[in-house]
Amino acid sequence: MLDWLFSVEALGAFLTCFATLMIFSFLYRDNPFYKFAEHVFVGVSTGYGIVLMWFQILRPNLLDRLVPPVDAVRQQLFRAGELAPEAYATAPISMGQRLAHGQFIYYVFLTLGVLMLFKISRKFHWLSRWPLAYVIGAFAGIQIIQAAQGALVPQLEATMKDFSGRETLATWMADSCRALPAAELPTRRAEQAGWIADWMKALGADSVQALRAGEAWQTEQEGRLNDVAGLSSLEEPGADLPAAFKRMRQEQARVVARDADFEALLCAAAGGRPLDSLRLDGDAAAWGTAPWQDALLLAATTVWLESPATRQALGQRFAPGLGLPTPIAAEALAYPEGHVSLVQLLKAEAFPQSAKLDWSLPGTRKLADSLLSDVNARPERLAEWKPAQLEDLLKRLKTAGITGSAAALDARLRVFETLPEPGRTQARGEFLAFWKEGVTRELRDLRQTWLLHTIALHTAPDPLSSFSREELKAFGQDPAAWASTHGALDTNGARPAVSVAKVRTGMAVEILSNLLVLVGVCAGIFYFFFSKKHTGALGVVSKVGIAFLMMSFGASFGYTVMGRISLAIGRFQDLLAWPWMAGTALIVLVVALAVESRRARQS
Amino acid sequence: MKKEIPLLIAFLLGTWMILENFLSGFSWVGPMKESITNGGIVIMAFTYVLGIYSIVSVNVARIRRGQDVVPKVALLAALALMVALGFWRGHEEGTPFNWLYLNLYVPLQATMFSLLAFYIASAAFRAFRARSLEATLLLVCAILVMVGRIPVGEKLWSAFPQVSDWIMNIPNLAGKRAIMIGAALGAISTGLRVILGLERSYLGGE
């Protein structure tokens, strides 16, 4: 304790506390301690700035360019072929050589910098205008582009909204599907599929949008069903797993049946076009971006591609992403189910050892998941796997972090059944733990709300089973509190619009919001009109404009308060980190203040 | 000459900095831009010499006159100490310079900043009055946003966060966008005025 008290660390802690309190003392009243701290602050900060200015700006940006460091000169000489590789580390570099390698233009900048100092001179201070003009001119140019490119044009674009509501439909729909409680799925499925189809058709959303919305919908539902089954089966360590898996299989059968509907739905949504009629050439430019690649990968793995040309193009497209040679990828797609053939390829002797799947790509993860589901659906295929290949696959899955899907879990567990006994139980246990961890992670993830929902719904009548309770705790939620609020969530709009009428309302809100933003922006701009009197119609519009401006100032104010209070919290957290130190500093300061004010009163 | 050359410099550099954005396809544009920007950095660094000159002369004059001697001496001493430590032992982690930074500069700055929480409380009580419809709108929005951003708000009414999000996403967005567009236009025209030499007062008199 004593050692610590006289350590540098303790001194630092005391200094921190004392400096903090000296500044805070200003809140009581202006006093010499505050004044002292304030002046020390100005000195320290200016000194700090000067030191950094030298080390971070003048030295690297000026000195090192005029007189390059030895290493840099060696590199240049080496590149020019004037330095042999073996002499690289030892060759002497003279000052003359270094100067010769300096960049001439920096002498100009040095001169301009020095000219700036003529400011102090009475006679030659006009010379300082040259560097002044340099900086102001250059920055005015940069600022013009910045204003046009960073603010004006993008903000104009962002205000050009679609007022039919169709453009936002796809994302909006996927979002609302996400919030549907799993228990209602079986009964609501038909209804939901119905309105998706209706709206997609009626609004002519194109195939890619349909695909994206559909994908979100599909995975959400699927994952939810599977996870529900998986969760309840894992409640007790000694649970009857085969029975649990049977239940899961039943759920999956439903999902598969729905998938068939869904594909038909997508085709319908695409206006009867088969999916492979996507304009491949036209879209090629856009494929470089991740969402596109993903969407196409998904298309390839979930939908049968009829045209050979499309398969070829797609194969070429995502071969690099998958780390596969192009012909193999194209070949894989030639089969009705691309992912199944990929499994075959992985197993084939012909598959090059060097070719590796990049399991971390989102699309590939999805691929791996479906691959496992496939194995799951046809257990007999497991026999085709060699133990080494299985292990490799498992390792890859582990690194890819494929979690959450009970189908995958099932498959993994089945895979373990094929292992010889000594390692089987352990590996199985390991994987269960791994999967639990995965679910925990996902709980913290985007889908936490509905997962929490699911847990609560499916563990009734006992509101929260031991497993879900653990999960909730891991997420930092109080299980009891959560159980009481999830009901509230249900009645407060977390539930999606499931009728066409409700969708209509949702769309109307969306359109109205867009309209409000457009009106607000235009009115706000009108407020800034200078060459017209603000009377009549313009007066009204500019009044509306100022109302919008004021509301945004209010929002800013709210956030500013939040920020300032955070800072005060931070200071008190620091003080409370060393309560004794802070206490001592406080007492010292209070006594000193009292003494000071007494002396001030006496004099 | 005293004004024409600077005006020419500003015109050429300003025009170039606009045009270079659209010429990035040419390989020589990048290095040239880099040199120009580095030059700007170097020139601005030099003005710090003027700054130090200003700060030292002002404070020394005060000390001579006997005003606030203790704090002013402390200021200059702290400045000298930081500079000496920085050049003597460097500024990396573990150096005395860094230690002073962490244990003196950091808490002083953070505390100065946090005084604002208290000022806001007093301003909230004293200055924020719903004098007009506009001011009322400002206050109502501010309160809704404040309530919506805290856990207690979520507890009081679960829709508070949504209300606050709505304010942020609709009226706030529209207001901000209007200001952004207006300010961007102002910035472009002001910048052009400087580059084209319509505004030349920054070059000083005579």
Added chain:
Amino acid sequence: MTPVLAHLSLGGLSLSAGQITVFLSVVLMVLLLAYFYQRIRKDPGSLFIRRIAGIDAIEEAVGRCTEMGRPILYVPGIEDMQDIQTIASMLILGKVAETAARYKTEIFVPCRIPFVMSVAEEMVRQGFYNAGVPEDHKPGNMSFISDEQFAYTAGVNGIMLRERPAANLLLGRFFAESLILSETGFEAKAIQVAGTAEVTQLPFFIAACDYTLIGEELFAASAYLSRDPKLLSNLKATDWYKMICIGLMLLGSLLVTLDSIGWWEGASLFRDFFRIQ
């Protein structure tokens, strides 16, 4: 709704649709400035500029300082010269200094950035020169305080309390110090005019200052104060530009909607011309 971006290629020159628009947006401003500059030079009477209360208040404030025989405090924000708001503030400072010089009123400009201090000094020098009293210019009144934000704020507060300026002009880009400065000025009973395009600080200025210039008004102020028709033509030009912007937003929304409901396929391509990427 596949994005088919227009593209311009010419030798080494390669521009996306958005970049072309950015280029055109600057060209448009140049053209508008030039057109109104010409027109107003020929016919100065064709120009009307509405009264902007906040900017008028700046002149009133200077007048009040003269009456009371107390100095003006001009705070140019805490940003470096790179920021256009600082440039705008400097231009206003030139006009304010000119008026102040005419009335023989002292003006203090504390700066956070040495470079800004240098420019401020030139601006004030020019102002005094224009007013015909270059000998009254005191370079020492433009001072560097500290480049640390709150050290600077503390220094400016000191000036407000010690020198007792009758008017505080806070024009430029401000951050957290806005409230401290305007509160202190309020306590010191100075008339305060603030102006910034920094939206987060506007509520504090609005609450604690007598007048506040919002956003673009800050940029308009120097032209407005100059009363120079050639500079005022700028405001006319930006007003027209604003009309064009509003028109573009409405047109864009219309075209996107038409495309979306299938009346005019491909119309939303228009919007792609405003996409930078």
Added chain:
Amino acid sequence: MKALLLRALGRFLALDRRWIFLLMALCIVTPLILPIGLPFTPDPAVRNLHRAIEDLPEGSVVLVSCDYDPGSKPELQPFTEALFRHLFRRKLKVVVSCLWAGAPPLVNQAIAQALEAEDIRPLGLKDKVDYVNLGYKDGRQLVMLGMGENIHSTFPKSNDGTPVSQIPLMQRMRKLGDSQLFVNVSGGSPGTKEWVETAQGRFGLRMVAACTAVMAPDNIPYYEAGQLLGLAGGMKGSADYEQLVGLPGSATRGMAAQSFGHLLIIAFIALGNVAFFMTRGRKR
């Protein structure tokens, strides 16, 4: 009676502001000493930020520009700490640069802390191979432009003085556009606004940002316009992110104090207005 009330209100309005300060201090300190857990739901914009990182393939290079200083430490340091933990855990390569002089020590502190965490230590991450701190560079937008062209010449040396040419990680990172994600932790200017306007569009960056609460409303238009893929504002944003990453830290702990602080300010606004209008009404 009326006169009495009026006088009381008048005196209330002239309340010594030190009482207000004291109340504020109590509102903040009490929940810190007696912690109260208040559950909250992460903001969608923060979730999108989290998602943007989660979706990156392993081994991607993430450029983090830490542009803040101790002044906004309580708001942003929890974010930075959680961010490094998250990035390292996801096995991403991290390059850090700073446009604020005060940032490098804070960054080093956060990196060191992340490396010591029990889930990170076994990964055996190496400086300059898995992460590198390039340190501070003055010049603001000019630095951004420079980095867009060539990081190696803008940052010739890393924070500890190693020439960039000798840093293995930097061989994959020659210009801004080489990063798969750009994270800006911003405490003011230059910060998110400047990065978006100067660099995001021009160099085609996938960008997310964490900023102080004060800046959040300014940055929302960028988020809405898709220029930012995710946005975490203020201590609440940091707390949300801590939740999503599963590392409740000082931001999460501060949320109760934040709640009471807000409520107090709201109360002050309300009381101030009520008293003001009552006294004004009577005077007429």
